[in-house]
Amino acid sequence: MKPILKKSIGITAKFFSSLKTVMQHPMGCIGVLLVGLFLFSAIFAPIISPYNPSDFVGDSLAGPSLSHPIGTDELGRDTFCRVIYGGRIELVLAIAAVSISLFLGLVLGMIAGYGPVWLDNCMVLVFDTIRSFPSIMLSLAILALTEPSVIIIGIVFIINATPGYGRIARAQTLSLKNKEFILAEQSLGAKPMRVILHHLLPNIIGPLLILCAMDIPVVVTVEAGLSFLGLGVLPPTPTWGTILNEGFSVIRESPWPVIAGGVPLILTTLGFTFLGETLRDLFDPKLKGK
Amino acid sequence: MKASITRRQFISGMAAASGCLALSQFKFAYAGNTSVLKVRLKRDLQIIDPGYMIGGQESAAQYALFPRLTELSFSGKTVGWKPSVYMEKIELRDDLHIDFQLKKGFQWTNGYGELTAEDVKYSLERMKSSDYGSQFDAIKAVKVIDTYSGTIVLNFAYGPLFIESLSMGVGSIVCKAAVDKMPEKKFALDVPASCGPYVIKEHIPKQQAIFVRNPDWTGPKPDFDEIRCIIVPEANAAELAFEAGELDLTRIESNRIPPYKKKPIPNSKLKIAGYLNHAWIGMNTEHPKLKDIVLRQAIRAAINTNAIRKVVYKDVVEPAYGIVPPGLIGRRENCSYSFDPKNAKALIKKAGVKNLELKLSVLAKNRQQMLAAQIIQSNLKDVGIKVKLNPLDSGPYWSLGREKKGDAWKDSQIWIMAFGGTVDPSGYFQYFIKSQVGNWNWERWSSEEFDKLYKQGIAESNSKKRHAIYVRMQEIMEDTSAYVWLHHEPEAFVYRDTMSVDIDPEGSFLFPSTQKI
Numbered sequence: 001m002k003p004i005l006k007k008s009i010g011i012t013a014k015f016f017s018s019l020k021t022v023m024q025h026p027m028g029c030i031g032v033l034l035v036g037l038f039l040f041s042a043i044f045a046p047i048i049s050p051y052n053p054s055d056f057v058g059d060s061l062a063g064p065s066l067s068h069p070i071g072t073d074e075l076g077r078d079t080f081c082r083v084i085y086g087g088r089i090e091l092v093l094a095i096a097a098v099s100i101s102l103f104l105g106l107v108l109g110m111i112a113g114y115g116p117v118w119l120d121n122c123m124v125l126v127f128d129t130i131r132s133f134p135s136i137m138l139s140l141a142i143l144a145l146t147e148p149s150v151i152i153i154g155i156v157f158i159i160n161a162t163p164g165y166g167r168i169a170r171a172q173t174l175s176l177k178n179k180e181f182i183l184a185e186q187s188l189g190a191k192p193m194r195v196i197l198h199h200l201l202p203n204i205i206g207p208l209l210i211l212c213a214m215d216i217p218v219v220v221t222v223e224a225g226l227s228f229l230g231l232g233v234l235p236p237t238p239t240w241g242t243i244l245n246e247g248f249s250v251i252r253e254s255p256w257p258v259i260a261g262g263v264p265l266i267l268t269t270l271g272f273t274f275l276g277e278t279l280r281d282l283f284d285p286k287l288k289g290k
Numbered sequence: 291m292k293a294s295i296t297r298r299q300f301i302s303g304m305a306a307a308s309g310c311l312a313l314s315q316f317k318f319a320y321a322g323n324t325s326v327l328k329v330r331l332k333r334d335l336q337i338i339d340p341g342y343m344i345g346g347q348e349s350a351a352q353y354a355l356f357p358r359l360t361e362l363s364f365s366g367k368t369v370g371w372k373p374s375v376y377m378e379k380i381e382l383r384d385d386l387h388i389d390f391q392l393k394k395g396f397q398w399t400n401g402y403g404e405l406t407a408e409d410v411k412y413s414l415e416r417m418k419s420s421d422y423g424s425q426f427d428a429i430k431a432v433k434v435i436d437t438y439s440g441t442i443v444l445n446f447a448y449g450p451l452f453i454e455s456l457s458m459g460v461g462s463i464v465c466k467a468a469v470d471k472m473p474e475k476k477f478a479l480d481v482p483a484s485c486g487p488y489v490i491k492e493h494i495p496k497q498q499a500i501f502v503r504n505p506d507w508t509g510p511k512p513d514f515d516e517i518r519c520i521i522v523p524e525a526n527a528a529e530l531a532f533e534a535g536e537l538d539l540t541r542i543e544s545n546r547i548p549p550y551k552k553k554p555i556p557n558s559k560l561k562i563a564g565y566l567n568h569a570w571i572g573m574n575t576e577h578p579k580l581k582d583i584v585l586r587q588a589i590r591a592a593i594n595t596n597a598i599r600k601v602v603y604k605d606v607v608e609p610a611y612g613i614v615p616p617g618l619i620g621r622r623e624n625c626s627y628s629f630d631p632k633n634a635k636a637l638i639k640k641a642g643v644k645n646l647e648l649k650l651s652v653l654a655k656n657r658q659q660m661l662a663a664q665i666i667q668s669n670l671k672d673v674g675i676k677v678k679l680n681p682l683d684s685g686p687y688w689s690l691g692r693e694k695k696g697d698a699w700k701d702s703q704i705w706i707m708a709f710g711g712t713v714d715p716s717g718y719f720q721y722f723i724k725s726q727v728g729n730w731n732w733e734r735w736s737s738e739e740f741d742k743l744y745k746q747g748i749a750e751s752n753s754k755k756r757h758a759i760y761v762r763m764q765e766i767m768e769d770t771s772a773y774v775w776l777h778h779e780p781e782a783f784v785y786r787d788t789m790s791v792d793i794d795p796e797g798s799f800l801f802p803s804t805q806k807i
Contacts, residue, residue: 054668060601075601075664230654234679235664249526249657253549 021282028278034271038264041084042091049081054236061254071256073246079260082238087264089150089239094219097154097161098212104158105165106208110196112166113173124170127163135160139222143231150233153223161215165208172204214276217269224265240265325515327789329799330528330540333655333684334496334521337478340413340462341420344688345710349459349798354501354517355484356462357405359390360452362794371452375509376405376463378438388442388451395508398465398483405463405485407432407440412466414442416475417455421729424720425455428748446749450714458712458794487512487802496521501801513789513805523655523684532558532784539785539804541797543658545604547782555784563781563793566711568613568718571666571774573704574691576734579648580703586771588637589704591630592673593666593774602661607777612764613711613718615778619753620715620760625775626768634673647676651690651705654681659706662776666706677704691732702732708779710796715760716748722767733772740766 022028041048050067051057058072065071069080112123139156146152176182177200185195220240226232227241228248235242240261247257331350337343338351357376364370373380378391396405411432418426428448433441444451455461468482469475479493487509488501501517520536522528525543532540533555542550550560571593573580580586599607608615611622638646650666652659660681667677682690689695690702711718721730723741728734740763747759767773781797790807792800 056601056665056668075661230681234681235660236667 018282022275022278025278025282027274028282031271031274031276031278034267035275038087038268038271039091042088045084045088049078049084051078051081053077053081053085053238061250061257063254063256070260071254073243073257074250077236079243079257082243083240083260083264086238086240086243086261087268089233089237090220090223090268093150093154093223094216097157097219098215100154101158101161101215102165102208102212104162105167106169106201106205108162109166109169109171110173110200110204113170114177114192114196114200120170123166127166127170130159130163131167139226140231143226148226148231148234150223150237153226153232154219156226157219157222165211168208168211169204172207173200176200176203210276210280213272213279217272220265220268224261326518327514327516327801327804328518328520328536328538329801330522330531330537331499331519332521332523332525332528332541335479335493335499335519336685338481339477340460340464341417341422342476343421343459345459345796347798349794349796350519350801351490351499351501352459352462353486353794353798354488354801355481355486355490356464357396357485358456358461358463359410360456360461362453362457362792362800364792371457383441385447386444388444390440390442392438394438396485397506397508398468398485399489399504399506400468400483402465402468402483404437405465406437407434408437409463409466410440412469413463414461416464416469417460422460422720424723424725424744425460425717427745428455447751448748449751450712450716450748454712454714454717458796459798488517491516512802514801517801525657529784538789539783539791539799542782542784544606544779544782545602545658547606547780548604550782550784557787558784559787561783561785561791561793563783563797564795565608565615565617565778565780566713566795567708567779567781567797568610568615568711569706569708569776569779570610570613571704571776572707572733573772574699574702574732574734575770575772577701577703579646582641582643583771584637584641585643585646587627588634588641588673589670589675590627590634590771590774591637592634592675593669594629595774595776596629597669598662598665599777601665602658603777603779607779610775610777612761612767612775614715614760614764615711618713618715619757620718620764622761622764626765631669631673638673638675644674645676646674647678649680649701649703650677651680651682651687651702653687653706654683656708659708662706691728691730691734693728699728699732699734705732706776707732710781713795715756716744719744719747719760719763733770735770735772737766737770 019032022032054077056076057078058068058076060072060074060076062068062072062076068078070083071079073079073082108123112120138160142156142159143152182195182199185199223232223239224241224244227239228245230245232241233239243257243261244265247261251258331347333347335347335351338348338355340352340356343349358374359377359380360371361374362370363372376393376396378393380388380390383389390410392405392407392410394404397403398405411434414426414429414432417423418429428444428446428451430443430445433443435441465483465485469477472482481490484490484504485507487504487507489504491500491502493499498521499519501519503512503515522531522540525541528537528540529542529546531537547560554560573586573589575581575586595609599605599609611625614620614622648670650663652663654660663679667679670677686698689698690705691699693699720726723731723744724736727736743759743763747756747763750756750759781793783791783793785791788806790805792803794800
């Protein structure tokens with residue numbers, strides 16, 4: 001058996017073993033199911049949705065029926081399709097924004113922690129400067145100066161989240177860089193890049209990944225909040241925030257649009273939070289056995 | 291003896307104290323309701339100067355702050371005029387002369403002395419060179435006879451002068467001595483002197499404007515001590531605030547008329563002020579993307595205005611075939627184009643346009659415009675034109691086509707425009723004459739025939755001839771293909787049944803004549 005294949009089998013086995021461990025906990029089980037549902041509906045949106053989310057296919061504000069499971073919005077668009085497609089946008093946005101924030105935070109944090117003191121001081125100053133801006137005010141200012149879009153909302157999150165990840169990565173690096181296994185590697189002549197990638201990264205990525213799982217619903221709620229304020233994605237693109245915003249306008253005529261926008265938001269937030277909490281409880285060495 | 295207090299005693303005491311405080315606050319608010327009128331403004335006040343205002347919201351402030359020579363009178367559905375409370379007399383001596391005499395004793399605030407005929411002369415003559423100059427073209431000059439008397443000399447007979455130019459906000463008289471001291475002899479919210487039943491007490495940007503009784507005003511005492519104009523851009527929020535008792539008078543969206551009629555709110559009344567609003571989709575004829583008239587014709591044919599009226603406005607609006615609303619001289623009964631996507635596609639092909647992307651500007655806080663924009667977006671997508679929405683706040687939106695306000699006009703492409711109207715048709719056309727290009731004529735076209743007809747229309751007294759003139763003017767507008775006529779929306783309001791309200795045909799509140807019953 002080739003080493004790569006052997007390694008990938010090992011990773012897969014480890015993944016399923018971890019999944020089994022998570023599923024044994026009620027909270028983790030609910031989290032996995034909700035996140036799974038969210039991922040499934042987002043990935044297979046074109047197959048699940050009977051209509052195009054922007055097409056006017058029914059009467060205005062029709063109630064639930066066989067043809068429109070959660071009714072229609074004010075313009076007669078199928079709300080179910082809009083929710084499903086909305087989830088797709090939320091997923092892409094959340095994964096992209098969190099991944100980029102994680103990547104930038106990790107790189108900058110490890111450089112700060114492992115590099116010379118002057119560089120560490122400079123980078124900490126930059127992180128703290130960005131973190132000192134009130135995040136909501138910063139977001140509103142950026143959106144006011146630019147044209148609202150998914151990309152801008154992603155950038156807003158990245159600006160807000162990267163210093164946080166960077167701070168954690170730096171702290172972890174500082175706590176590890178004088179450990180014996182790192183000093184031993186350095187004494188054998190390993191270059192900084194090798195030390196960072198092969199020894200530091202695997203040891204600090206775990207806690208950050210757990211944090212990422214818990215930040216995904218944050219992105220979703222940030223998007224929903226901004227869209228609700230009319231600063232999010234432009235129509236006719238459906239997102240849960242825009243569905244909620246439109247639903248609020250017609251709440252006295254039909255509760256369905258608000259329910260349709262609100263319920264997935266709650267379930268997704270709960271799902272990722274439960275999953276993140278369970279992962280932290282199970283895999284954070286500091287919490288093990290407590 | 292040692293005084294001591296347990297934790298539980300402390301909490302109970304604090305709870306009782308909070309309860310007493312809350313009750314005393316409630317009592318104060320209740321007392322306040324008897325003399326405070328809480329009104330919704332849909333946007334913040336910007337420029338109160340009658341020569342440079344946006345209109346609508348500012349007119350309400352002008353009615354409360356400034357004198358006018360005449361004011362509107364309402365009798366059933368008929369709107370007329372009558373001499374204002376500031377006048378001893380105002381009468382038409384002949385077709386070209388209007389004599390007036392002011393009452394004595396009306397004082398300007400901030401120590402600027404008495405209201406005089408010099409103020410009338412200054413105010414009406416400065417309007418000729420203002421943004422609303424076309425409404426004052428008929429006025430040649432104002433001759434001052436003595437401190438209180440004068441004569442308005444006209445260039446030509448002008449029927450709508452009393453109702454449109456003198457009775458509405460643009461007819462506000464400002465204080466000559468005070469305005470002359472202002473930079474550029476203009477003012478915005480920094481009113482240098484007023485002489486109305488109310489004065490501005492406080493203006494908190496984007497929150498509220500508070501007007502209180504003017505203690506020095508010698509006219510009839512208004513019923514309310516204080517008018518609190520609360521800025522609530524969202525119509526839905528305003529309705530909820532009205533139902534919760536936080537507002538006494540609010541404009542509601544026209545599509546809320548059917549539910550209100552079906553299930554009225556207890557202790558409230560519904561008022562339709564008129565159908566004078568006119569809405570259209572405008573296109574910038576000078577924009578490189580829209581220069582070709584064939585393309586504009588295609589866009590016109592691609593948009594389903596019936597769907598907008600039915601879905602967005604629940605069929606409570608009147609269809610538009612031009613800019614003149616139903617019931618007025620010059621109203622058309624049909625227009626030269628109709629919704630025809632096949633024809634639209636053929637015209638796009640003829641224009642040789644491919645992959646066109648347009649920017650549609652709308653008022654972000656206007657939910658109905660946002661919904662209509664999505665129907666337009668979908669209609670144009672069906673014929674191969676991609677539309678990107680550009681929702682704007684009221685400030686940037688109303689600056690969109692105005693050269694004085696920046697360079698936004700250069701990139702303005704298509705927009706949904708809704709304007710209030712007046713009871714005389716001439717008012718509808720003033721914004722499209724050549725001198726308005728770059729000001730309110732955002733479509734940026736001009737026609738010598740149109741300008742000539744405009745002058746003829748305001749001087750003509752024969753109704754049939756006026757009708758023909760205004761119909762022809764709308765045909766000229768339509769021939770530019772820069773317009774897709776939408777509808778005439780009713781101005782609807784809900785208010786407490788313990789008061790009577792006067793609202794001008796444009797939908798501006800007449801605070802001084804709002805009364806308790």
